[in-house]
Amino acid sequence: MALIACRDASFSYEGNIAVSGLNFTVESGDYLCIVGENGSGKSTLMKGLLRLKPPRAGIVSMGDGLKPSEIGYLPQQTAAQKDFPASAYEVVLSGRLGARGLKPFYSKTDKAIVEENIERLGVGPIRNRCYRELSGGQQQRVLLARALCATKKLLLLDEPVAGLDPLVTQELYKLIENINRDTGLTVVMVSHDVRSAVKYASHILHLSTEQIFFGKTKDYLQTKAGIGFLGTEGNGND
Amino acid sequence: MIDTLIEMFSYTFLVRAVVVGLLVSLCAALLGVSLVLKRYSMIGDGLSHVGFGTLAIATAMNAAPLTVSVPIVVLAAFLLLRISENGKIKGDAAIALISTGALAIGVIVVSMTTGLNTDVCNYLFGSILAMSKDDVTLSIILAAVVLTLFVLFYNKIFGVTFDENFAKATGVKTGLYNMLIAFLTAITIVLGMRMMGALLISSLIIFPAITSMRICKRFRSVTICSAVVSVVCFFIGVVGSYVYATPTGASVVIVNMTALAVFWIANTLKRREAI
Incomplete structure (x- = not known):
């Protein structure tokens, strides 16, 4: 059974629907990156996965007997x-x-x-x-x-590299990768750094107030959404 | 100096006041660290005004002040917490609404019964004569309850103070511990209010915490330091008020202000040296 499963789930923020049409599963040992622009519903979904916020519609289920006391969380400061x-x-x-x-x-x-x-x-x-x-x-x-x-099971990270310099950012990504690989800990990370996301994550969930893509990272790189998002990011940085 | 102390403690009413005062300053200082860091400092102030209202009503009804005040102020504390967490009215405005409302009710009740006289002055600015023997017993029991619960839940209080979202997401019942903090604060306020005065009691919560944060860098050392500062300041304040015949509450606050200034200067000097 999947560690996290969302079926037709949507979440609201201050009364308005922030993100909808969520259909994805996270298996034990996965490294999922949730990407999207500001206001795409990433952080709202994170609150939902932490059960700080109930879904407005649909089902969010936690498998493998996952209790709240077994979730690790790295919040924004x-x-x-x-x-x-x-x-x-x-x-x-x-x-x-x-x-x-x-x-x-x-x-x-x-x-x-x-x-x-x-x-x-x-x-x-x-x-x-x-x-x-x-x-x-x-x-x-x-x-x-x-x-x-x-x-010991699930680590949720909310923009862990926000405000860090590039060197420290790379160090932190390496650290998270090692933890995921060595201990088999499932990692779910919210990030707008899409380049690093496709470099390290095994799965990508792309949001833009609704679900645009969910699947393996290598498939994401072939999709229009993936190419487009990486392209605009690149132009923005250059 | 020693003679003054011996003379002072030959009055039983002063011994009572000092015992209760020391316990209240200890409780207030411990809770104060968490309240200041959670940005809840004004809750203490709001609660003391509610306490003033309940004292006025208790006097009008001829009831024992503590038995009326404790439950009502505890209720008000829960209400304030609720509002500041998820209400449409923001926390500071809600506190102002409730505290001025309670103050107004208190003033009306007093003026309709005994009239605006020295009683009101005592409620607002405190009186060392306020403690009866029964009050002392009840105060000691309640203070013991506050201290025990604080020690038992010290780690949880740290957790919900430092990062409530993390605590909640990892399965800590943060609502329960927030209510515990509010409950303990309410009791402490009511216990200290008549001696320190409704307008001055919140200083016992805020001053020691801010003072010790000037110098200490760890949560545990801040907590211990503010307990020590608070107790010492209270004692100096009471003795000072006896020697110079000044109001007790205000004297204690003045000593607390001095302590804050000393710590502030010490920290500035320390930093200069480091540079």
Whole structure:
């Protein structure tokens, strides 16, 4: 059974339909990139997949007994976090909250998982630094470590490279690719960086307030939508 | 100095006031860190005005003030939280509506019963004489409840304060913990209100948190630091108000202001050195 399945689903944003006609499935181990222009409904769909927002119509089902406490999420940063006094370690540790239920304190297992992810993402040297004083790339690593602490199955990323410089962006993409390949963790990423999306993802979902394409990346490159989108992006960047 | 303290604590009413005050400052400082970071500082202010209204009504009905105030202010806290989360009226406007509304009701009730006299002044600016023996017992029990719940749910409170969406998406019941924070805040406000005054109680929530954020960089150290700052400032404020015969609430706020200035300057100097 698919990890996520959307059937004729649509989501609304502030009362208006933001995205509709969604028909796609995500299997375990997939790396799906959701692409589209600003206002195409990407972030709204992300909220839907996180179950922060119910679908307006249609069905969104989670398979393989996927519980909310098994989802890892890398959100876009909020303004409040920019001046939040917290150490990197405290932030990563909070990734284990969902798994705790009502139990008040973290267990040894929780702390071991945290150490493992701190190691994996190279957060060790900055673990006691203040989160707000880290660079953008370091902050994303900390948040990614927190997301990995929350999940073994599904990682949802909302514009993870927004505001990062090109070098750090490539590093982060490599990191996500390695995680997907080595641990078999399913990755769903929202991005408007379509060039990197087709480079790294196994599947593409192209939105423009409705679903334009869903399928394997190599098929996407043959479609009109894919050629067109990559073409305009290229012109825009040149 | 020691003589002054011994003389001061020979009055039982002062001992009561200091005990309750210290507990309230501790609770307020702990919750304050989360409220300030969640941009909920004004909720404390709004609740204290609701508290003023309920005190006026309790006096008019000849009922024990705490038993009337606690449930109504807790209800108001839930309402404010609800409105600021998903209402069409934005949070700050909603708080202003509810707080001025409650203030108006309180003033009308007071003027119809006892008339605008020293009572009103005491409600607004606090009085050290406000604590009866029963009040003290109830205050200690409630403060113990607030502290216990805060310690037990410290990690969850961090989670919903730092990133509510992440917490919610990963299966934490954020609504429940937001309500817990609102509940604890409401109780703390009501407990401290009569001593500090309806207009000044929110300072106990906001000042220590802002002060400790000048220097501390971690959530845990900010929380501990603001607890210590708050308790020390309260004690100095009370002793000061005894020595100079100034109003208690205002004296405590003045000491808190001084602490904020000191921390601010210390941080600026530290930064200069680093450069």
